[in-house]
Amino acid sequence: MIKVVPMQEEHIDGVLAVEEATFSIPWTRQDFEREVKENAMAIYFVALDGEKVVAYAGMWHVITEGHITNVAVLQEYRRQGIGDLLMESLERVALEREMIGITLEVRIHNEPAQRLYHKYGFRPEGIRKNYYSDTHEDAVIMWKYYPFYEDYEEHCNKR
Structure with a gap:
């Protein structure tokens, strides 16, 4: 049974294993330690199969919006709805914090992620x-706006 929980320092080894198995230019242990210990904007979740980290996703809450930094699922756990669980967790936080939207970059040829x-x-x-230094591949910038966005835009126009 897969469960999704907020990422803690104890999950970093597992997150690194997912990161290194997924990305050609993986983040380092220090990157993740900073995210967990120092970055007040960081929101990360891990998906656990028992105690094993099988996926993770992260987002920064920057002023009024979310910026998804990473979503990664181990190959053998893909197509089981784990990416959905992680996206739902990030969206729940975005809505709770009344973010106007969430953005991300994704490789132009990464069709499964884009789907x-x-x-x-x-x-x-x-x-x-x-955008990507390893292959010089372009990134697609994607956005999802929430209902708060219209109210926010209207509020700004009244100023």
Whole structure:
């Protein structure tokens, strides 16, 4: 049974294993330690199969919006709804904190990830040319806006 919990320092070894198995330029232990210990903007969840970290996702809460930093699932656990559980956890926090939206970048050729994000209402809004330093692949900038956004925009226009 998979359960999703907030990431703690004790999960870093498992998160690193997922990170290194998933990304060609993985984040380091120090990166994740900073996220957990020092970054007040960081919101991270891990998916556990028993005690084993099999996936994780993170987001920064920057002023009024969320910026998804990473979503990763071990190959043998993909297509089991774990990405959905993680996205739902991030969205729940975004709504609780009344963020106006969430953004992310995704490799232009990463169709499985784009399908997941589309499923959750993210839409492409731009391209970052040569975004990924390992392959110089472009990134698609995707956004999902929440109902708070309209109210926020209206409020700003009254000023």
